[in-house]
Amino acid sequence: MYKDIGCGEVREKDEGKILRFAGWVHKRRDHGSLVFIDLRDSKGIIQIVFDPSNSADSHKVALSLRSEWVIEVKGTVQKRIKGAENPNLQTGNVEVIATDIKILNRSKTPPFEVNEDINIDENLRLKYRYLDLRKPKMQHNIKTRHIVTKAIWDYLHENDFVQIETPILIKSTPEGARDYVVPSRVHPGNFYALPQSPQQMKQILMVSGFERYFQIARCFRDEDLRADRQPEHTQLDFEMSFVEQDDVLNLVEDLYKSLIRKVSPETYIPEKFPRITFQEAMDLYGTDKPDLRFDLKLIDFTNVFANSDFGVFNKTIDSKGIIKGLVAPDCSSFSRSQISELNQLIVENGGPGVFSLTRANKKNHDLEVQDIKSAFSKFVDIEKLKETISVSKCRENDLLLICAGSEKIVNQSLSLLRNKIAEYLNLIKTDSFSFAFIVDFPMFEWNTDTEKWDAMHHVFTSPKDDHIKHLDSDPGQVIGQLFDLVCNGVELGSGSIRIHNREIQEKVFNIIGYSSNEVSERFSTILESFEYGAPPHGGMGLGLDRLVAMLVGETSIREVITFPKTQTAFDPLFDTPSLISDQQLRELNFDINNEE
């Protein structure tokens, strides 16, 4: 070892000790005849003092040091003199008087400073990721990721789970996203695929008699990348046999509580994660990923406004749309331009426009039409207006915002509005992880483009026991044993109780329109395994990147991934994807199609 102790680990108790340090020159300051070096390693920073009267040779070398040079230093720990302490450093009460120094490596001038926390173009950061990762913030992020992963291992090991590695070179069975594929040289024309998740493999592990499996699994999706997706991401993947939905939810709740207590103990987390049905979530928040750090709930006025004289509402109701709204508390004084801004936000996101309503400071039953300020007040019967107000509990300082249109669009719009209002009113508690489970998702949703049923989540989800009967008669009515973990408006993972019966599984494939040919090509292994004693089972896949990002307060998962790719799935550090040699291509037996 080139060092006796980490730079950040020296304390007053070490006074007088002669110790060796090694690390990077974080900062150099020359003060009169003295040279001060902030020496940084993975444990933190220590101040090293080079005094020519102490060691002329070392002092001379110290004068040549530049940022990010790598040095080994030997010296004596001493307390700093009164007034020279640095309370920002854990080692701020001590310093090291150098007697020897050795330059282990030099550094060119970095393209950006490691010792400053300024905004740098992300592409430059990624190209020089090895410098970017030296920043204390990035060190903290990656180490937190380690601590989270370790805590998951410990918790699941304690709870009798067995970590099992499943292969990365698997069969292509694209669902949801495109597979990345790997051409086989030995079997020309054939391909492996990289797993979008270990789904089929972990179910087969259940059939194999492992009753509690987990894996920190790498998953691959060849997507046209959305804002914060990566071609490869990591998920905590687990599966359990002989369980019901609540067993899975209770385990995850307990796991996440123990994680947060370990990594972020001051953060609020609900003692019991609320379990909200999909329908409730849509009704109350307009989304299945509600941010529960604040309360604001949506209110349905569709019945209230039935048979009014207001054309927009009538048309909406006639076309089976809905009318919903939410109360923005204490926002009655919003200016016309403020409201117009909200309206614009909604319209820009494909919404229908927003009606606002305020009411006078009167008892509800005394209200008259002129007390209610709204674009539609004169078209709607006063009793209906009063009902609107009593149903919504809109007080005199409040602002009621209403949208009308198709269910999907109205919910989307109001969910957006809800977040915007919360932001504006500062209702979003920071330091709060408002976890909840969304449960009881429908199994299928009607795709109006293809005029077919799509699986709402993945195709292996089991219907609720008493809904199996609807599979034949009315797929749209079938509720699945399907659940999401959400937190602060973000989906952190998804799971289900799975089908373990060939016949039901085939029925589901049939509903979503897979041909028997497709089924046998893509799913014959799992279907066959169901015929040899598959136990009831269920599990989840929970995003690790997103969880860690949340825990360290980052909005982008690229801040918690050592070597992420850009939005075009490009790696600026290694400059890849890239060309491969002609020999490699020849061995793989295929030609690049250059015609387009």
Add this chain to the structure above:
Amino acid sequence: MYKDIGCGEVREKDEGKILRFAGWVHKRRDHGSLVFIDLRDSKGIIQIVFDPSNSADSHKVALSLRSEWVIEVKGTVQKRIKGAENPNLQTGNVEVIATDIKILNRSKTPPFEVNEDINIDENLRLKYRYLDLRKPKMQHNIKTRHIVTKAIWDYLHENDFVQIETPILIKSTPEGARDYVVPSRVHPGNFYALPQSPQQMKQILMVSGFERYFQIARCFRDEDLRADRQPEHTQLDFEMSFVEQDDVLNLVEDLYKSLIRKVSPETYIPEKFPRITFQEAMDLYGTDKPDLRFDLKLIDFTNVFANSDFGVFNKTIDSKGIIKGLVAPDCSSFSRSQISELNQLIVENGGPGVFSLTRANKKNHDLEVQDIKSAFSKFVDIEKLKETISVSKCRENDLLLICAGSEKIVNQSLSLLRNKIAEYLNLIKTDSFSFAFIVDFPMFEWNTDTEKWDAMHHVFTSPKDDHIKHLDSDPGQVIGQLFDLVCNGVELGSGSIRIHNREIQEKVFNIIGYSSNEVSERFSTILESFEYGAPPHGGMGLGLDRLVAMLVGETSIREVITFPKTQTAFDPLFDTPSLISDQQLRELNFDINNEE
């Protein structure tokens, strides 16, 4: 949960408890009016008794049960009657009197029995891996793998290592083996590669200031598979900054000792792993992977036989070959056919044929030519024969075996012979893990085919400090800071102190004949990173599959991998690699070349 307790967890203290169990029908036996079911789950086996006088319904269902059906049973725990205990089961003193049973799933008749330990064709086992994995032995293997992995995590976490995930989609820089490649859809004609190991990434992590990294890393090699290789394998990959060779070796020694103590506490393991130089290993054992469970050492007779009248020896010495041998203790009575068998073994493996020698029961200095039985005794001066005997310490009951030829061939042959003799003499201690480090490998070996220097290990290894000067003058003389961990004749991993200096790294690339074009295409990132303050660093990659196989006493790593591939890199379970759809091919923009 469908169960209150694992099948294998019931004990006498549970007598009288009413409990629910769920698992697989391991065996059914009908005894008079009673039905006995051995119910198996991941915790073991419990005997369930169905008595019609207790529950006629359950008894009736029990009569219909077949092997591997999945059932849920409720019943009362009772002690077995005297004489009916089964000492082979941990639950052998108790049984459960069933009151309720529910069939959770049925099973077709399995293609092989899960409850019998007979030899089954491996392809059939792999095709029905989910049945194969139910066998107690396979459950044990995979669970041991988990325990080993967990122990590695715990140990390295305690020792300040940070687990860091490196990407799977990386740049193709084939070394040693072929890369598996992944075509990019977004960047047509370009490819990612799957890592053969995280080598460059972990070195860049060191440059990034993480001083202790580890990862249980998946590695991929598109090789024409040798006997026990897999297209993907797992290694414990770690790297440390500011360390010297001994720091790395000490850490690994301590880690492996702690692992073995945890997983296999009765097994012998040396308190200190011997550190043997490459040269010593070749001299004494003829291999850099010596099996140290037994002693037998090789003896060099090249000097002894110089200037004899024996043509074979003379020719050998003239062509710079060597003459070496080993003593097979107490084997003087080997028959002609036994010796001829040994000879054949060597010749079949490309060796030169074996000379045997025995000596009469006389004092060494009294020996005469006729006392020494050997094909060459009459061609070699008696003094040289006496020297042969004294150097080899060949006693009257011993058999001296000698090979002459090129250094490589002789060492290979004698290494083989050494193992064979040890086997024959039963010298190989089972229950012994004879670990050792082989150190001081040469950096380069001369490739007589290409007439070029090859890197003996990988290209990032640092020469010993005082050998750097030979890089220019005499590459063959350069010893690297290179080390292998071996155990019982198997290489378990390899590591080195790395180069952290651009100039030296380029010199090494130059010696092994990479063009500057190649270097910049394949290694520009790591070379550039060395110019920004790369610390001295080193580490290892240690095979996990092989280690676990050794710990559970399996010879094939396929026994410790859940879903392995065959020797043609084929997965019989999922039937892959396989064709992909035309749409997938089109999106990837390439054509399969069918011209052959």
